[in-house]
Amino acid sequence: MARKKGDGSWGKCVIKGVAYDRFKKQYDGEASRKCFYGKSVAEVKQKVKEYEDKRNSQTLITSPKITFGEYIVQWLEKNKLGNIKQRTYESYESLLNDYIIHFKKFDLANKQMGQLTSEMFQTHINFLAETLARSTIVKLYIVITQCLKYAYKQKHINADFWEDYHIPTEENMTKKKKTPICLNKEDMLKLFSEAKRLNAGTGRRAGKLGEYAYGGNAFVVMMLISTGMRIGEALALTWDDIDFDKNIISVNKSIAYVKNEKYTKGSTTENIKKPIVTTPKTRASNRYIPMSDITIWAVNALKAEQNKRETFSHSGSVCLNKNGNLIAIRNLRVTLNAMLKAGKCSVETCGLHALRHSFGSILLRDNVDIAVISRLLGHTDVSTTYNVYIHIAEEQKTQAMSAFHFITT
Numbered sequence: 001m002a003r004k005k006g007d008g009s010w011g012k013c014v015i016k017g018v019a020y021d022r023f024k025k026q027y028d029g030e031a032s033r034k035c036f037y038g039k040s041v042a043e044v045k046q047k048v049k050e051y052e053d054k055r056n057s058q059t060l061i062t063s064p065k066i067t068f069g070e071y072i073v074q075w076l077e078k079n080k081l082g083n084i085k086q087r088t089y090e091s092y093e094s095l096l097n098d099y100i101i102h103f104k105k106f107d108l109a110n111k112q113m114g115q116l117t118s119e120m121f122q123t124h125i126n127f128l129a130e131t132l133a134r135s136t137i138v139k140l141y142i143v144i145t146q147c148l149k150y151a152y153k154q155k156h157i158n159a160d161f162w163e164d165y166h167i168p169t170e171e172n173m174t175k176k177k178k179t180p181i182c183l184n185k186e187d188m189l190k191l192f193s194e195a196k197r198l199n200a201g202t203g204r205r206a207g208k209l210g211e212y213a214y215g216g217n218a219f220v221v222m223m224l225i226s227t228g229m230r231i232g233e234a235l236a237l238t239w240d241d242i243d244f245d246k247n248i249i250s251v252n253k254s255i256a257y258v259k260n261e262k263y264t265k266g267s268t269t270e271n272i273k274k275p276i277v278t279t280p281k282t283r284a285s286n287r288y289i290p291m292s293d294i295t296i297w298a299v300n301a302l303k304a305e306q307n308k309r310e311t312f313s314h315s316g317s318v319c320l321n322k323n324g325n326l327i328a329i330r331n332l333r334v335t336l337n338a339m340l341k342a343g344k345c346s347v348e349t350c351g352l353h354a355l356r357h358s359f360g361s362i363l364l365r366d367n368v369d370i371a372v373i374s375r376l377l378g379h380t381d382v383s384t385t386y387n388v389y390i391h392i393a394e395e396q397k398t399q400a401m402s403a404f405h406f407i408t409t
Contacts, residue, residue, distance in 0.1 A: 087278070125137060194213070
């Protein structure tokens with residue numbers, strides 16, 4: 001087969017009495033041919049591969065006029081796709097689309113790479129801080145900083161200015177950090193009563209008379225509030241994760257919903273998401289959780305419901321609906337709020353993540369050590385737990401000082 005133009009050419013040469021294999025190739029954009037030498041063909045091929053891999057990683061920027069928006073999108077796809085969890089990749093992609101590519105208040109996306117300055121990024125941050133929570137800005141700038149460090153290393157920008165801009169402190173943010181919604185122990189017991197409620201002649205919900213009023217959704221709600229598991233961790237549970245002899249649950253995986261395909265109806269196009277099993281959020285998320293009486297009841301109730309049916313499409317999964325499919329998060333949310341309302345709880349409506357916060361706050365108010373709570377929740381660091389429940393810690397400091405109330409002047 002004839003050699004094509006651009007394929008390169010092989011040959012041999014002697015340098016200082018030593019024989020070498022040689023490969024020459026003309027690369028686009030380079031003034032002269034590149035030569036590679038080695039004592040074997042395999043050694044030369046390895047050198048060619050290393051050079052071309054490095055060259056390909058540097059072709060993100062082909063013009064000094066490439067915009068930051070174009071660059072960071074290419075960087076994300078080239079450096080992150082396949083190297084991080086798909087759900088994490090999609091969250092990065094969403095942040096860039098919402099707050100760089102389509103952000104109207106400050107057009108950072110169309111700034112040329114060669115013109116970037118720390119002042120531009122600071123202006124961008126200041127506009128973001130008018131409407132966003134600090135945590136969202138931090139997540140976005142973690143991605144931006146990774147991109148800029150890469151660009152500097154590859155000599156696509158001339159200055160390492162990412163340490164010259166600053167995100168405002170929480171106290172100076174326009175949108176203040178919200179105190180997590182937490183149900184108390186009394187609310188949990190009211191939810192438990194609702195979960196056990198059977199359909200009667202009055203106040204009947206869906207289902208037959210004598211059946212559980214809320215069905216399996218309520219059992220999952222009780223499992224969440226009594227274990228502190230993330231919803232993805234609960235949905236990923238399989239029966240071999242539950243040790244009924246020792247009454248413990250092993251958390252070792254999670255369900256994530258990722259883009260699958262686009263669905264178009266009329267003028268509306270939506271991304272259809274599919275559930276995939278992935279690793280837990282962090283290494284610390286791999287943990288064992290002892291089951292309380294409420295958890296044991298919920299798990300056994302789920303098992304009993306499955307035993308009534310012969311076939312399930314998700315064999316081995318714990319959280320299945322009557323059709324044998326994974327219970328939908330939106331349906332769990334509807335059931336939770338119906339239970340809160342019917343049970344006349346102190347909180348009338350909340351999301352599923354509030355059940356995780358409720359678990360932690362109930363333990364903390366019962367004087368369980370925060371380090372133990374941190375391990376049960378699967379936090380990487382106890383400081384994360386403290387920051388979530390700082391409002392309760394502040395309450396406890398005030399209560400602690402009541403020991404001195406007997407002192408009078």
